[in-house]
Amino acid sequence: MQKMRGSGYRVLVLFSCFFCQSRGAIVPALIMFGDSIVDVGNNNNLLSIVKSNFPPYGRDFIDQRPTGRFCNGKLAVDFSAEYLGFSSYPPAFLSREARNENFSIGANFASASSGYYDATSVPFGAISLTRQLSYYRAYQNRVTSMIGRENARRLFSKGIHILSAGSSDFLQNYYINPLLNILNTPDQFSDILMRSYSEFIQEQGELE
Numbered sequence: 001m002q003k004m005r006g007s008g009y010r011v012l013v014l015f016s017c018f019f020c021q022s023r024g025a026i027v028p029a030l031i032m033f034g035d036s037i038v039d040v041g042n043n044n045n046l047l048s049i050v051k052s053n054f055p056p057y058g059r060d061f062i063d064q065r066p067t068g069r070f071c072n073g074k075l076a077v078d079f080s081a082e083y084l085g086f087s088s089y090p091p092a093f094l095s096r097e098a099r100n101e102n103f104s105i106g107a108n109f110a111s112a113s114s115g116y117y118d119a120t121s122v123p124f125g126a127i128s129l130t131r132q133l134s135y136y137r138a139y140q141n142r143v144t145s146m147i148g149r150e151n152a153r154r155l156f157s158k159g160i161h162i163l164s165a166g167s168s169d170f171l172q173n174y175y176i177n178p179l180l181n182i183l184n185t186p187d188q189f190s191d192i193l194m195r196s197y198s199e200f201i202q203e204q205g206e207l208e
Helices: 006-020 076-083 100-105 118-124 129-147 149-158 167-171 186-206
Strands: 030-034 106-108 160-164
Touching: 030 076, 030 129, 100 106, 100 129, 118 167, 129 149, 129 186, 160 186, 167 186
Parallel strands: 030 106, 030 160
Antiparallel strands: none
16 A cells, blocks of 8 residues: 555545445445435526425424425435435535535436426426436546546446436426327327336446
8 A cells, every 4th residue: 555656546545435435335326316206406506496495395304404305304215325324315416515525325316397208397497317317427427537447337337226207297297288188198198208218228228
């Protein structure tokens, strides 16, 4: 260790720090996409009309303050992180907490009022799934530059990826958009969503 010099030493130290937060966890990282069910604060950093940065949101969470979660306390993904052994939660990608050391356990790209259907997010200024994937690509590049290609590949391939979406597509788009509900039956629109879902999974898989 003492003989190491220059960039090799810095990479090793950074690698050690990068994984210290996930030590003891069953998996190295949690990566999340979707809508308000899993959004932990991305919308607070957007010009969106859909935000949860005011009480009573967050009243039962850490420090009893709103965090951008559309809930008074923890989301299901927060409980999942705890059960998997993480000591903290993956940060919202657009938040101030999205620093290098906090990315050691993953990142959250979800945005309230987004859906499988990209157009669902447009009226609300939310992040579409397509854009969430582009943020994920930027996150991967950032992590790879920090810990190296092979270590990053291991983190992404062994990490858990969660996608939760679909309700906004119907409640905030199909049921109020005559262009959709006149031209498509609920089953036909569901087929459109399934195609979008399949394309998302394929594109996300190609980024691993």
